[in-house]
Amino acid sequence: MPQYQKTLCWLRRNLRLSDHAALYHALKNSQSVQCVFVFDTEILERLTDRQDRRVEFIWRSLAELDARLQPLGSGLQVLHGKPVEVLPRLARELGAEAVYCNHDYEPEAVQRDAAVAEELARTDIALHHFKDQVIFEQSEILNGSGQPYGVFTPYKNAWLKKLDSFYLRA
Known part of the structure; x- marks a missing residue:
């Protein structure tokens, strides 16, 4: 029996469905999983080139992911904002009991993830991290x-x- 009825799988660096630890564990432990990606405005605002190819690459990758999820009866939610604000809000709106993601090791990302975990915990939503890229x-x-x-x-x-x-x- 799954541990959770509904969870979010927060996609960040690993924009694929296979070989994805957080997605595997979310699917294993939940009846329903919604994948989500957040375009972090704090990162985007630092880009000097508004046509940055990295952002274009992410958009194309997200479109491919969504196209692969649609036939499975799902889809990809793409948000724009600060993860500490938009992710907990989406989790509450969807009635998610947990958020799954892969570890991110950069110092700013570690701080961001701690802030997201704290905000989620205020409404009893768990944040589960998994080793994936190491x-x-x-x-x-x-x-x-x-x-x-x-x-x-x-x-x-x-x-x-x-x-x-x-x-x-x-």
Whole structure:
């Protein structure tokens, strides 16, 4: 039995349906999943070129995603604004009980995600993060003192020792 009736899957860097940890877990744990992408105005406002090809690429990728979701009885919600405002609002409007997303490691993204999680928690909506674009999280490869390695070779050796055949499957 699914844990949630309805969830959102917040797409960010991983604009595809396959090989997508957050989407996998959302589908596994929810009866209904709505995919959403937010054009973050705080990022867009910093772009000097209003015809930036990266934005064009994202638009095309989102259109392809929506076209793939439509035959499955779903679709892609595309929002424009600050994620800390528009994502919790959409979750409340749709009656979502949780939001799923993949980890984002940039310092600004970590702060944004913490603010989104806090805002969602105010209305008892959970935010679930998943490892997706890395093999190991930074906290998974630590030295004997529980700290990150400062020298590459010991780090590499610990990394290789932790690697198993699961990560090598194509």
